Amino acid sequence: MSLHRRVLLIDDDTGVTRLLRRGLEETGRFLVRAAHSGQEGLREIRVFAPEIVILDMVMPDMRGSQVLASIRADPELGATKVIFLTAVAPDGDSPRLHGCECLAKPVTAGQVVRAIERVLARN
Amino acid sequence: MSTTTGLRQDTRVLRVLLLENDPTAADAIEHQLHEGGIALEGRRADSRESLLLALQEFLPDVILAAYKLPQLTAVEALAVLRQFGLRIPFILVTGDHVEEKAIECMRDGADDYVLQDNMKRLPSAVRNALERHAALRERERAEDARRASELLYRLIMETTRDLIIMTDKNGRMLYVSPSCERLLGFTPSEILRGDLFASVHPDDRARAVEIFRRSAGDQDNQTLQVRCRNREGEWRVFESVCNWVVSESHPDRAVLIFRDMTKRKQAEDEAHLAYGALERREQDLLAVLEELNQSHARLQTTQFQLMQASKMDAVGQLAAGVAHEVKNPLTVLMLGVEYLQNKLPEAPESIIETLGEMEDAIQRANTVLRGLVDFAAPNNLALADEDLNQIVERTLDLMKHEFLRAQVEVVREFEPVLPPLRLDRNKIEQVLINLFLNAVQAMKDGGTVTVRTRAADGGLGVQLEVDDTGCGIPPDKLDRVFDAFFTTKPASGGTGLGLRVVQSILELHDAGITLVNRKTGGLRATIAFRAGVKA
Numbered sequence: 001m002s003l004h005r006r007v008l009l010i011d012d013d014t015g016v017t018r019l020l021r022r023g024l025e026e027t028g029r030f031l032v033r034a035a036h037s038g039q040e041g042l043r044e045i046r047v048f049a050p051e052i053v054i055l056d057m058v059m060p061d062m063r064g065s066q067v068l069a070s071i072r073a074d075p076e077l078g079a080t081k082v083i084f085l086t087a088v089a090p091d092g093d094s095p096r097l098h099g100c101e102c103l104a105k106p107v108t109a110g111q112v113v114r115a116i117e118r119v120l121a122r123n
Numbered sequence: 124m125s126t127t128t129g130l131r132q133d134t135r136v137l138r139v140l141l142l143e144n145d146p147t148a149a150d151a152i153e154h155q156l157h158e159g160g161i162a163l164e165g166r167r168a169d170s171r172e173s174l175l176l177a178l179q180e181f182l183p184d185v186i187l188a189a190y191k192l193p194q195l196t197a198v199e200a201l202a203v204l205r206q207f208g209l210r211i212p213f214i215l216v217t218g219d220h221v222e223e224k225a226i227e228c229m230r231d232g233a234d235d236y237v238l239q240d241n242m243k244r245l246p247s248a249v250r251n252a253l254e255r256h257a258a259l260r261e262r263e264r265a266e267d268a269r270r271a272s273e274l275l276y277r278l279i280m281e282t283t284r285d286l287i288i289m290t291d292k293n294g295r296m297l298y299v300s301p302s303c304e305r306l307l308g309f310t311p312s313e314i315l316r317g318d319l320f321a322s323v324h325p326d327d328r329a330r331a332v333e334i335f336r337r338s339a340g341d342q343d344n345q346t347l348q349v350r351c352r353n354r355e356g357e358w359r360v361f362e363s364v365c366n367w368v369v370s371e372s373h374p375d376r377a378v379l380i381f382r383d384m385t386k387r388k389q390a391e392d393e394a395h396l397a398y399g400a401l402e403r404r405e406q407d408l409l410a411v412l413e414e415l416n417q418s419h420a421r422l423q424t425t426q427f428q429l430m431q432a433s434k435m436d437a438v439g440q441l442a443a444g445v446a447h448e449v450k451n452p453l454t455v456l457m458l459g460v461e462y463l464q465n466k467l468p469e470a471p472e473s474i475i476e477t478l479g480e481m482e483d484a485i486q487r488a489n490t491v492l493r494g495l496v497d498f499a500a501p502n503n504l505a506l507a508d509e510d511l512n513q514i515v516e517r518t519l520d521l522m523k524h525e526f527l528r529a530q531v532e533v534v535r536e537f538e539p540v541l542p543p544l545r546l547d548r549n550k551i552e553q554v555l556i557n558l559f560l561n562a563v564q565a566m567k568d569g570g571t572v573t574v575r576t577r578a579a580d581g582g583l584g585v586q587l588e589v590d591d592t593g594c595g596i597p598p599d600k601l602d603r604v605f606d607a608f609f610t611t612k613p614a615s616g617g618t619g620l621g622l623r624v625v626q627s628i629l630e631l632h633d634a635g636i637t638l639v640n641r642k643t644g645g646l647r648a649t650i651a652f653r654a655g656v657k658a
Contacts, residue, residue, distance in 0.1 A: 013451040013454070013455070015451070015452070015454075015455035016451055016454050016455055016458070019455055019458035019459055019462060020454075020458055022458075022462060023458055023461060023462055023465075026462070026465060058447055087446055087447040087449075087450035087451060087454075088443060088446065088447055105450040105451065105453065105454040106450055106453040106454040106456070106457040106458075106485060106489055107454060107457065107458075108457055108458065108461040109458055109461055109462070110461065
């Protein structure tokens with residue numbers, strides 16, 4: 001097993017995925033891939049088998065919550081961790097969506113790293 | 124002299140009817156009367172027919188008659204007068220030999236007789252007869268008048284439906300009108316035998332006696348309502364008035380008039396009852412109206428809230444869309460700035476500074492977006508009965524670090540027990556946070572925030588005051604601070620949305636906010652929550 005945590009970014013904004021991927025990879029601790037729609041994201045999950053998915057909520061083809069439902073519905077993918085990264089986060093210090101941690105845009109890569117650490121630490 | 128009779132000379136012309144068939148004798152009579160100072164107009168008749176004609180046409184004042192004419196005797200003439208009910212002075216002028224007959228004629232209605240050999244007496248006899256007739260007519264007229272007056276009086280007394288009693292000054296009854304029989308069932312004589320106040324209700328008696336006594340000699344009569352018992356033992360209600368007679372011939376007499384008010388009293392009582400029922404009905408209706416008014420007010424409040432909510436809903440959707448579209452680019456900028464900062468830890472000061480300003484700009488833009496979303500968000504209220512003191516306390520707790528950092532002391536002046544309010548707890552917390560943040564920002568060098576609560580609006584509403592010791596708001600800007608995007612502190616990142624959000628949320632709670640600069644410096648925000656607002 002690699003030391004690098006496998007992270008999949010699903011967000012239709014390529015600027016966000018490109019810069020966030022770079023920020024995460026700069027830390028040297030993550031193997032990052034990006035998908036730019038819900039469908040592409042679900043395909044990538046099966047191919048890439050990430051430990052954690054950073055999931056946008058509002059995308060043209062699917063809502064993030066639908067992507068999450070597909071992940072949860074698949075026994076092979078059931079253990080995949082999900083963190084929402086969205087412009088429409090609920091209020092509060094540490095809001096949650098559908099049982100998952102939720103980060104509000106705009107974020108820094110540092111904030112995403114700390115969220116990933118928190119979620120993985122719960123195992 | 125014929126004027127020696129002592130009577131005044133008659134100026135008027137006397138119409139004299141002579142029952143005489145001998146013109147010479149007639150002339151002699153007329154002459155005698157002239158001699159006696161009586162101006163006359165004479166006419167002669169010597170038969171029943173000519174007598175009747177003269178009575179109709181001539182209208183004699185006096186008749187001088189021979190005892191017996193060939194076609195008419197004095198007795199017959201008197202019979203004619205009686206037959207027609209005529210009273211005309213009638214004097215017989217006759218000879219000695221018939222004096223006894225003449226006396227008989229006087230029994231039949233003749234006034235006098237004058238013997239032919241004593242004709243000088245004729246003028247005085249005529250005058251005497253005229254005077255006696257005049258006196259007689261006067262007496263008859265007086266008698267007629269008295270009878271008419273009596274009849275009128277009896278008609279009044281017998282017709283009146285009021286009971287009329289006359290008493291002396293001690294209340295002894297002198298007269299009772301017959302109406303008492305109809306009113307009370309007693310005859311006047313039965314009443315007269317008793318005491319004036321005997322049939323008056325015991326409860327009314329003392330007052331009736333008192334008023335009777337006090338009114339003696341008093342011209343102002345006083346009306347009194349008394350109950351009197353009738354023959355069947357029922358109480359009848361009378362309105363009585365006592366008038367004291369003003370008459371020298373009958374002093375110290377009182378006329379009491381009793382009017383039966385029983386039916387009117389009953390009608391009044393019924394009317395009173397009906398009126399009472401009406402009043403109660405009116406009060407019921409007023410209560411219903413009041414309820415309707417309250418319902419209407421609640422409906423208006425609800426409608427207002429719905430309208431506000433739907434407006435806010437539209438704005439909210441727009442804001443959410445804008446936020447989403449803008450936040451992705453902001454994320455890219457944020458990640459980019461972070462990346463460069465990490466990449467260039469040793470960069471020249473100007474680059475570090477530029478990146479820092481970019482980062483600030485991103486944060487500011489994000490704050491505006493958050494405010495926009497907040498501004499539009501309070502479209503659904505989760506209302507519950509809340510204690511405002513608790514909400515204030517929780518908010519102060521949330522913000523205790525802010526206060527500490529800004530060296531702001533918090534003073535609580537809470538009314539211990541407040542009426543519950545229908546509030547959305549989270550939204551009201553947001554209101555308080557915005558107010559407290561404004562207060563903190565107004566006190567750059569620290570200060571005091573005083574939070575005051577007290578019951579208002581008749582003990583059903585609550586008033587909340589937040590005082591600070593900061594810089595206040597310039598008076599010319601006070602009326603603009605609730606406008607969206609208006610801010611007094613652009614340099615320190617004011618979005619111009621805080622108070623707008625506060626006002627929107629309070630409007631949804633049907634509450635109002637006012638801001639005034641305090642005389643001793645600083646600002647006072649006053650929020651009035653109204654009683655019993657239900658959404």
